[in-house]
Amino acid sequence: MSNKLAIELNVNGEPHDVLATAATPLLDALRTGLGLTGSKRGCNHGVCGACTVLLDGKLARSCLTLAVDVGERPVTTIEGISQNGTLSPVQRALLDAGAIQCGFCTPGFVMALTELFAREPAPDREQIRAALSGNLCRCSGYVKIIEAAERLAAAHAGEHQ
């Protein structure tokens, strides 16, 4: 359509040109424009958290963020979390705890936990629960997701002693 603008987004450390209208959500720019389909559309209303990305290191709902508003702020998506095929500690912890079931919510949980551990390497249970309160999971009952985060926190606490 003619009302699309070419904008530049800095995604996972690389500049990308993408076409967007004034109303295009960042989620669409990522999924359709750039083929980064790891961020999921669970509700499109900012409730479920499956579309969560990091915007300048802070959690953002990409379904409620306009692509044209992103500007120069770096965007990190789930595709930018593991480096060279190696799982991040958060991803590894979720795998090892058996915290991943259908997996549709998982990218959002990985982003929320990545942000938490970046600011607090050894969070306690209440900090973990608070950090995950913006993400919905329908399969796990959350128990093993919290277990995964607690194990990672315990490992970090051990390293610091």
Added chain:
Amino acid sequence: MTIGVSPPRLEAGDKATGRARYIDDIRLPGMLHAALVTSPHAHAKILGYRLDAARAIPGVKAIVTGEDLKGPRSGGIIKDESMIARQRVRYVGEILAAVAAVDGETARRAAEAIEITYEPLPSVLSIDAALASDAPLLHEEQANYIKTVPSGGHDNVVFESSVEEGDVERAFRECDVVVEGIWDTQAQHHLYLETNGCVADVNTAGRITLFATCQSVHHIQQRIAEELGEPMAKIRVVATRVGGGFGGKHASNIHSIAAWLARQARRPVKLTLSRMQDFEIQRSRHPARIWLKTGARRDGTILARDAKIILDGGAYTDESPAVLAFALLMVRGPYRIANARARGQVVYTNKLRAGSFRGFGNPQASFAAESQLDELAAKLDLDPVELRLKNAMRPGDTAFGGEVVRSCVLTECLTRVREAQRRAAPLPPRPDRKRGLGYAVMSHVSGLMGTAANVQLRTDGSIALATGCVDLGQGSDTVMVQICADALAVPIERVSYAPQDTDSSPYNWKTAGSRSTYMTGRAVAVATVEMRDKMLEHASEMLECAVSDLELRPGGAIGIKGVPKAIGFKEIAMRSLYQAGGPIAASHGFVFDGPGFDPKRASIHRLAFANLGVYTFGAHCVEVDVDEATGAVEVRRAWCAHDAGRAINPVSCEGQIQGGFVQGMGYALTEAMHWDDQGWLTSVTLADYKIPGVLDTPPEINAIVLEDPDPSHPVGAKGIGEPSLVGAAPAIANAICNATGARVRQLPMIPERVLDAIEWR
């Protein structure tokens, strides 16, 4: 070796990194996008369509309406459905037309440009309205519908059924204590995080390939063939990763529409639902009204139970007859009650159709039955756990309907949760909250229908395994591989598992009914052992030694007992491919073959199935805090014991138990679909429809996995997908009553209802 251990899921890495491919991640060259026109009326005659404006929009490539459909009606047990409404609409949101266009925006504009004229009809929005003597009829042509079982349907009643054992009337006269009550339950939505969707492609010869997030590729293939009037050979269905199902992706509905549009446009078509559409046009758990009466002797021996269950089936039949029949069979509870009667009806209403949902009628029945058990205990002045233990089914007892139950660990489940609760350190008291404990037990089945597995030995000695079982997230891919690898004493990395594709996967009915580990797992075990026997014969000739002197060596070899000499699977494979015997493979398929009902009796009672599966058992104990000022209920801790027969992957078993319990908590406390008086669904976003978040969920949900190997399964396993949801609501209701003395008989137990119950206690 690979059974009873919990390696990370095979596909978990892809899911954790965003690589796993779900339906909306698929993009094909030249792909069109579909949009739907849905009904604004709960009940109306369709007078006509005007499509000119929509057709004139550049980029519109195909349109289908009910006028294009000429074939018979489709559906499951009673064929009353149509992929797109014809002549009449029966609920708000029912699909009336679909458009495929070059992009989603164009498709939506075209859908809005389609003009449909209606003659609104009076609607029926509740069980009472459906059964009123002057109720408008939803399906005037009901008598002519094709039915796979006799329905007993009449007026707005879709289906009627009953089961009776002993002499209920006489037994009640012998009871010292009788309790009676009515329970009401609501429509719950599955709320899988991934909304439903599919992508249809078509080749030059007109063969359709459809990608789907689904619970069975074979079921969808059959439905599309039926609705498009094509032979099944021209329809191929491939499963993507599935972002949750819970029964909501059990029966096909939207797939034929995408296939139709692709066939018409000769281009790929994507049809994915928005969250609002998913709420409006998918399915719900059946709202139910249950009247229940139970009587016992002074010593606590339960003599009689009588039940009437009415389910609100919504506008179309879907799985309703089977859900009702299962609810009737479950309402007696896992108790020795010699005199029991259960009668039920499903009614049509002008709402979204209800269908299959984790528990399948059992959550409604058990909410009433297990709540009433506590009322009976109170009236008898007995401990509710002791009353349950006194009457609990034991191995060799018969389930309601007459099936003899061989493996039964009900009493163990109950005593285990009680002991675990007693051992747990008490939580600090809260002066502004009332605290209570509640128990519930449950039985369920694991089985049903047909399934199969194929295994073959590859050139390098690794194994290719294929089944038709789609993993919805519960972990069946990994479990099937664990069962196969165990039978060959190889690490799981040596077994590959094929994605489900009707062109190559052996038949499987559905991922449903807690049946995958039990049914498909059995097929995998038997097929693998059959292939192992063929490998042993090769090895016997190669090692010049009797088969009885051979043994499997861990890691992929067969050796002579007591002697180091061995040959690897690779050498066996090579021999079979290049020297003698031909490729080594095996397959095994079967239909559930366990003890069933007397077929004549099943038919008389319209049980909708002749046999179900093996019985499984479980028990829950829940601790709650109730705020008597606000009515708010907080679940603090839960102990949930379930019989897995044998836990193939214990961590996955725990995941099923914890996840099922929390979905049951949502059912118990917050989740409800609401329709207004015009039949509009008003709870259409995740902000209106509240599922438990992490802060609503207790940090401690203690999953206790019991293992009583089932004799009918080669490795003893039974399914545990559904039962964990079943016990949550009654256990919470009983805990609320234990805390406050107030009995809540309606779900969800929102603060207003809890306050009402406190006021009336």
